[in-house]
Amino acid sequence: MxxxxxxxxxxxxxxxxxxxxxxxxxxxxxxxxxxxxxxxxxxxxxxxxxxxxxxxxxxxxxxxxxxxxxxxxxxxxxxxxxxxxxxxxxxxxxxxxxxxxxxxxxxxxxxxxxxxxxxxxxxxxxxxxxxxxxxxxxxxxxxxxxxxxxxxxxxxxxxxxxxxxxxxxxxxxxxxxxxxxxxxxxxxxxxxxxxxxxxxxxxxxxxxxxxxxxxxxxxxxxxxxxxxxxxxxxxxxxxxxxxxxxYWTGAEYVGLGAAAHSYITDGVHKRRANTRSLEGYIAAVNRGEKPVAEETVLSETDILTEYIMLRLRLKSGIDFAGFEKRFGFSFADRFAEQIETAKKAGLIERDEHGIYPTLSGFDLQNALICEFVNAI
Ligand code: SF4
CATH class of the missing domain: 3.20.20.70 (Aldolase class I)
Structure with missing residues (x-):
């Protein structure tokens, strides 16, 4: 692990x-x-x-x-x-x-x-x-x-x-x-x-x-x-x-303290948020309870969406081999049309290993992410 x-x-x-x-x-x-x-x-x-x-x-x-x-x-x-x-x-x-x-x-x-x-x-x-x-x-x-x-x-x-x-x-x-x-x-x-x-x-x-x-x-x-x-x-x-x-590569972390967030994948992928209240946080923990205010179990579509959103924040972008290992299908095949559009618009560079946001891609990050996420 x-x-x-x-x-x-x-x-x-x-x-x-x-x-x-x-x-x-x-x-x-x-x-x-x-x-x-x-x-x-x-x-x-x-x-x-x-x-x-x-x-x-x-x-x-x-x-x-x-x-x-x-x-x-x-x-x-x-x-x-x-x-x-x-x-x-x-x-x-x-x-x-x-x-x-x-x-x-x-x-x-x-x-x-x-x-x-x-x-x-x-x-x-x-x-x-x-x-x-x-x-x-x-x-x-x-x-x-x-x-x-x-x-x-x-x-x-x-x-x-x-x-x-x-x-x-x-x-x-x-x-x-x-x-x-x-x-x-x-x-x-x-x-x-x-x-x-x-x-x-x-x-x-x-x-x-x-x-x-x-x-x-x-x-x-x-x-x-x-x-x-x-x-x-x-x-x-x-x-x-x-x-x-x-955070940006979808690795697991535990957050402690008021308003802290966690991302855990034990069997299912869960995002958890602690209560924002300072006094409420201290009281819950002192009662022996986890101070969790919200827990979301992610679907496979949520996980794929987050993966694309977070990786496109990174200059290292989306690595085709890593993607296929994680999701079991080819990013380059599934999103061939979107890759072409984003490349023509100057938002990404592409080689045989993956796609990489350009500075324009960082500028227009929401548009770049939507290009792929809307095609899921
Ligand atoms: S109020 Fe505190 S947490 Fe907020 S920006 Fe200022 S120093 Fe940072």
Whole structure:
């Protein structure tokens, strides 16, 4: 059996960023000790997966995991280590610049964290204020320099399409990040989610500006030696995120914590989502119940649809041999017409081994996916 990925959601934040639609609860850090114990208990409740099978990637995301104290963080990872069969080749912790210091970075290293992911978003302090971030660029610079003394695998998150951000300003953000030479950069197009503070007063960048920024990122980062391996992700060779690759390649993972998702294929393929409520999560686990709010069993058509949707996010695309091994029929034969149409439109390249999205294919990802999915 393939090793599992393990995702742990830490839903605490100092305050809510204006664009944020993630499950995070500002001002509830007082619940963190109880929450950590609940996450460890939830790992035990999932021992049919986490004790029986090895776990080779760990991703502690949020929220703001770096809001946890060193003691809380070490308790979390050691508790998980006792409940799971860890054989980790990658362990990521997400962090926000204003909450990172030497003591925490030391705790992460002692806990076995091998990869840090730092949320910068923009180098421009005016833009950071407009989107409600709690840090300034100098906080990022200080946090990065401290982290780089202990970690040689660091990701930096940036966003384009932000209010007050011109293409030139976004390029300056990229240049500012590149000065630190991180191993991995995630560049996301801003999604204005209904109900967020930003969605009320900002319409978003025009499609043209958004794409200009995306193309600038693709060009500049590839010139600087980063491989554009996923729609929004760029890595130096060998530094692709192994945990996130599990999501995009349909590998199995268990999610622990409020709002965490799991994908398990024991007999049937199941997607599971935990309750989003922080208090509800802690209470359910303390009653000895799995805090699952929703479980979906996937049909073979669902699995095929997801496979195509997720693989077309990756530059490695759809490998014909891998597809045939998984589904028992030829992708090239079944989707011959769609391959031809997408190729003519410049959305994919094709060779005898598979199909690969082009930059235009990433631009028009929904259209590309629909081309194939509508033919299922
Ligand atoms: S730090 Fe991240 S999770 Fe927390 S509010 Fe901001 S965007 Fe949301």
């Amino acid at each position: 393939e090793p599992l990925g393990l995702y742990v959601h830490i839903p605490f934040c100092r305050r809510k960023c204006f664009y944020c639609d993630f499950v995070s609860y500002p001002g509830k850090e007082a619940l963190a000790d109880g929450y950590i114990e609940a996450v460890i208990k939830e790992a035990v409740l999932n021992k049919e997966y986490l004790e029986k099978r090895s776990v080779d990637t760990l991703f502690i995301g949020g929220g703001t995991p770096s809001l946890l104290s060193p003691k809380q963080f070490l308790r979390l990872v050691s508790g998980l280590g006792a409940a799971c069969r860890f054989d980790l080749n990658e362990a990521t912790a997400e962090a926000n610049p204003e909450t990172l210091d030497e003591e925490k970075i030391d705790a992460y290293a002692r806990a076995g964290i091998s990869r840090l992911s730092i949320g910068l978003q923009s180098h421009d302090d005016g833009i950071l204020r407009r989107i409600g971030r709690a840090h300034a660029f100098r906080d990022f610079a200080k946090a990065y320099e401290t982290a780089a003394k202990r970690f040689s695998n660091i990701n930096v998150d940036v966003i384009f399409g932000l209010p007050g951000q011109s293409s030139e300003s976004f390029v300056s953000t990229l240049e500012a990040v590149l000065n630190f030479s991180p191993q991995h950069i995630s560049a996301y197009s801003l999604k204005l989610e209904p109900g967020t503070a930003l969605a009320e007063g900002y319409e978003g960048a025009s499609e043209e500006t958004d794409r200009r920024m995306y193309h600038a990122a693709a060009r500049i980062l590839s010139e600087r030696g980063y491989r554009h391996y996923e729609t929004s992700n760029f890595a130096r060779p060998g530094f692709e995120c192994a945990h996130n690759l599990k």
